[in-house]
Amino acid sequence: MRNQFIATAVMLSVFSFTACQQSQNAQSAHNDTTQQAQDTTAAVAEPVAADSSSASVLETVMSAPATVKAGKPILVKFTVNNPSASEQAFCKWHTPFEQRFLNAYFEVTNSKGEAVQYKGAMAKRVTPPPADAYIKVAAKGSVSAEIDLLMGYKMDAPGTYKVVYQGEGVSGLTKVNEVTVTVE
Template identity: 40%
Template sequence: MLKSLIRPLCAAGFLLCAALPAAASNPYPMLECRLSLPKTVALGQPVPLDFALSNPGRKLLWVLAWNTPLEGLRNRFLRVTGPAGEIGYRGPMFKRGEPAAEHYRRVPAGGAIHGEIDLALAYAFDRPGRYTVEFTGGLHDVIVAPARPPRTLAQLRAQPLPCTAAEVEVVAP
């Protein structure tokens, strides 16, 4: 009985210890993302989404703004669902070359940056009801100061960006 308990415990301990150095040496800082919408909007009116990106760390960061609200609506990076299910994206789709320094946004240590977009420009909020917006993208590159942007496509270091969903109620005017 004791022997059957020791093997799984030893294996679990080994796996935990093996994972610790990798987590401790992770060069990518964890950024925090928040989506905000007004509680209600009238049907046919703008639907302003605020995207906040916070840096709780102690070092200045540069983030590549591609496919985030920091650069506006230039690709599909959100999932919008409404009373009838998922709503298709009908905005522009950009192809990219090498990133330039102006494609990056500076996120100060302990600070935050914001990007605001009007979702009604790319998604049909065409009936009253509750709509949910989720960020499905990530960051294509994060640079820790003192390094500075840009990097080549081959040098980019993508980072996932978990972000809580936001909701808005669209009401008849």
């Protein structure tokens, strides 16, 4: 009986030591995660501040055909102009420059003002964006991309649709016009 008692005491001591070690490791991991989050927040704050001042200089013009036959592609052209005397950059995330819909970065409404259903992917992103997520626009230059709205939005019913860009929080592009398209 005494041996069982000693064996139980030893086992409890081992378990307590292991639990204590795991608790310390968890606390250390929590502290590391908290520090990483603080470092990431600092890293995110700096590039966004630098890029948002650059992107605010950029002007974006959307264009689309006035009328389109039902079922045919509805191509929206997205042109980013840099009127400044120095090269500027913007994040291509949440823009047609990604060449596919990875988020609902357009607000599309029908003639009744009802939101059109988004049917594309909803990608999660790491922050801050990596360097290859930025597109440079030369001084006094421009870049363009096109995207088919049918690839991301349910616009198969005849009617007039208003398209408004709403991805400025990610891309930094704030000066963007609206377009209207009639589907026949």
